[in-house]
Structure formats: structure tokens, C-alpha cells
Amino acid sequence: MRGMASRWMMMVWLLGLLGLIPLALDAAEEGWSGVISVDEVIHGPAVQGSDQVELEHFALAMKDRLREAHAELVKSTPYIARVIREDIGFYETELERILAEKGGDLTVGHTLYFIKGERMLVISDGARLLINKGQVDGIVDGHLIHTRVQDPPDLGSLEGKPEGETLQGFKTRRVQRHIRDKVYDIDVAPGLPNPYRIGLLDSAQDLDLMRSLSDLPGLPMAVSEVSGEIQHSLHVVNIANPNISDEIFDP
Numbered sequence: 001m002r003g004m005a006s007r008w009m010m011m012v013w014l015l016g017l018l019g020l021i022p023l024a025l026d027a028a029e030e031g032w033s034g035v036i037s038v039d040e041v042i043h044g045p046a047v048q049g050s051d052q053v054e055l056e057h058f059a060l061a062m063k064d065r066l067r068e069a070h071a072e073l074v075k076s077t078p079y080i081a082r083v084i085r086e087d088i089g090f091y092e093t094e095l096e097r098i099l100a101e102k103g104g105d106l107t108v109g110h111t112l113y114f115i116k117g118e119r120m121l122v123i124s125d126g127a128r129l130l131i132n133k134g135q136v137d138g139i140v141d142g143h144l145i146h147t148r149v150q151d152p153p154d155l156g157s158l159e160g161k162p163e164g165e166t167l168q169g170f171k172t173r174r175v176q177r178h179i180r181d182k183v184y185d186i187d188v189a190p191g192l193p194n195p196y197r198i199g200l201l202d203s204a205q206d207l208d209l210m211r212s213l214s215d216l217p218g219l220p221m222a223v224s225e226v227s228g229e230i231q232h233s234l235h236v237v238n239i240a241n242p243n244i245s246d247e248i249f250d251p
Contacts, residue, residue: 032193033116034241036219040109043231044099059098059106066091066108070125073141081141096230113195116244120198131198132249153197156215158190167221168239175216179208183227192219192239 129138164172164187
């Protein structure tokens with residue numbers, strides 16, 4: 001896994017769009033309308049004896065550079081955006097090394113999913129994607145995207161899975177997945193739409209993880225890596241359930 005959580009999720013979601021997989025809804029999800037907010041976080045180990053002041057100063061400098069790079073990304077041409085993405089990857093890698101030394105948690109990405117039935121609007125760093133009636137349109141790092149969705153994978157089952165944490169007021173089931181040399185605990189809320197099932201790239205890094213999430217029959221509320229010194233996670237931080245206007249899905 002290269003870089004930090006933003007590369008883990010956003011590079012899979014937003015770069016090299018060769019195809020997307022549509023949402024397959026059960027009866028409980030067909031009429032769902034709302035907004036799902038997801039944070040990407042990296043977690044460093046508990047460390048003692050490090051020079052915390054110096055490391056914190058370095059971390060703040062890297063965060064500032066990362067924030068400035070993301071701000072430039074949304075208004076750059078495709079070529080410049082590609083260069084900025086390389087800079088972002090460097091800053092993220094440096095922040096990951098700092099966390100390995102000083103410990104602590106760092107939120108490195110935030111994504112909004114506006115969902116109504118089989119339609120979804122994704123807004124995140126440098127990207128805005130609309131999935132509507134099997135068509136995918138939008139912009140990623142200055143590149144216009146226009147493609148069709150593909151057939152969804154078979155749904156998995158939560159039958160017999162233990163209870164997970166109650167998150168954002170929703171009861172979950174706990175699934176554990178072994179992906180490559182990593183282990184993930186995943187708390188899934190049945191009856192809610194799964195945005196990873198709407199969008200899945202055919203060719204991108206960490207495809208195995210995204211495909212594993214996409215076959216879950218519900219919303220992955222928490223995806224927590226439980227192996228490795230530096231751990232990555234995705235957490236649903238808010239679920240709003242208003243009746244979204246159809247106008248938000250206009251091109």
C-alpha cells in the first residue's frame with residue numbers, strides 16, 4: 001500500500017477511471033435518499049521518548065504543504081494536476097513516517113456521497129463524479145470523465161456474522177477480511193447503500209480492498225486495518241437522510 005489513506009481510497013476511486021460498478025439495491029435500499037460523509041484516517045503507534053516538539057513542528061509544516069497542494073489541485077490543468085498529485089504523494093509519505101515516530105492519528109481525506117436510489121454524486125479532493133442511469137460523468141484532477149458502468153459483483157452475506165459496534169445509531173455486523181498481507185475489521189450496517197458498490201475501478205492500486213468492500217450487503221461504517229505498524233481506516237462520520245432534490249444529479 002503506497003502513501004497514506006488518501007492514496008488508499010482516493011487513488012482507487014478517482015484516478016485512471018476505466019469503469020465503475022453500479023449499485024445493486026435490495027428492497028430496503030431502493031428508496032434511500034441521503035448524504036454519507038466518510039473520513040480517511042491513519043493511525044500511528046503509541047511512542048515514548050521521541051522528540052515530540054520537533055516532530056510536531058515538522059508534521060504541521062507537511063500538513064500546510066498538503067493543504068496548499070489540495071487547494072491548487074482543484075483549479076489546475078490535467079498536466080499540472082498530475083505533478084501536484086506526485087507532490088501530494090510525497091507529503092503523505094512524509095506524514096506517515098512522522099506518525100510512525102510520534103504516534104497519534106491524522107485525518108487525511110474527506111468524501112461526500114450524495115445518494116438517491118441508484119444515483120450518486122461523489123465530491124472529494126480534485127473530483128466531482130456523477131453516476132446516473134448507468135452513465136458516469138464528471139471531472140478528476142482536471143480530466144473530464146465520460147464512461148458507462150459495468151455489471152456489479154455478487155453480493156456477500158452477513159448471515160452468522162457477529163454483532164459489531166453501534167455506529168451513528170446503526171447496528172452493524174462485523175466482517176473480517178484478509179487482503180494480501182493485511183487484515184481488516186469491517187463493521188457493516190445492513191439496509192444502507194454501499195457507495196463502494198457504486199464505484200469500483202477495474203485497474204487501480206488496492207483494487208482487492210475496494211472489490212472486497214463492494215460485495216458487502218450494506219454500508220461499511222468502519223474499515224479498520226488491524227495489522228501493521230501504521231494502520232489505515234475509513235470511518236463514516238455522518239449520515240444525513242433528507243429527501244435529496246433531483247436537481248443535484250443534473251449534469
